Amino acid sequence: MATLALEFSTSRRSAALLSGDPAGAGSLAEASDSTEPRRGTGAFALMARVLEKAGIARSHVTSLAVGLGPGSYTGIRAAISIAQGWEAATGLTLIGVPSHEALAAGIHATGWRGRVTLAFDAQRGELYAARYRITTTGPEIDEPLRLASPQEVARRIQEGERVVGPDLERLLPEAEALHPDAAFIARLAARGRTRTPGAELQPIYLREVEFKKIAQPPSSPG
Incomplete structure (x- = not known):
């Protein structure tokens, strides 16, 4: 079993790979950066670093855990998009974990x-x-x-x-x-968290979503 975890909800993005013991006490590899999270910028390089540290190929990752925030909506959405793409390509298990x-x-x-x-x-x-x-x-x-x-x-x-x-x-x-860390996203995910279909992964956002109707320009007289 190998669980890759992504925590992109803050200005300190991190990734971790937990392998071995499904109870969460297995071997752990970690990588992080301190850049402001931007969609797609450095995310795959960060994942590659942690996979290299762990000595595990992408094809051997069996589940992917994502920190759902609260925090940077852009960063969380980037992690969710990566997870959804990986699920579509390989069918691996996705798990959402609140960052707090x-x-x-x-x-x-x-x-x-x-x-x-x-x-x-x-x-x-x-x-x-x-x-x-x-x-x-x-x-x-x-x-x-x-x-x-x-x-x-x-x-x-x-x-x-x-x-x-x-x-x-x-x-x-x-x-x-203090920042949430992907290492603990991985450990919490490994302790029996429920699988979440990619389409159901959503950032934690406590406000009601507001939609504003765009006013239509007046029609020209015929």
Whole structure:
């Protein structure tokens, strides 16, 4: 079994290849870059690097896991497009994993324990925020992901709570910078996550989609 994972939801894109133990404790190869995610720019080179590190050919990849955000809509869509194309060509298994769950898993892996708020730039002057308790047995969700104001999350920092997240320099500079990593996307995917058909993979986006009708020009008199 070989699971390739892509995490393109932030300015730090990463890829990881987990092979061997399906319980998520197998051999892991990782690669990352720090460029602003742009559709197609360097994505395949990043994947090639991690496959080379792992010594595994593309044809031996059995599943592909994608970080679904929240985060950069463009970056997440790029990863989903790659996954959908690979599924169409080979029929491999696709798995979607929320990026905030991977971030919580990464914090747990450091050995830190306590309550933490994970924050992500939601644009329009807002944040996505989720609160976790990081326990010995793993991350436990206290408050599900929702939209929040920077002022609300900043108050948590003032009250002594740990607040972490990626790309928050503009909205919440006092937060601790930390990015979700493809290694934890891969490990979470390997622990029995449900297969997701490519057509159903969607970025996590909590706002209602708004459609604006374009006004038609007045017709010319006949």
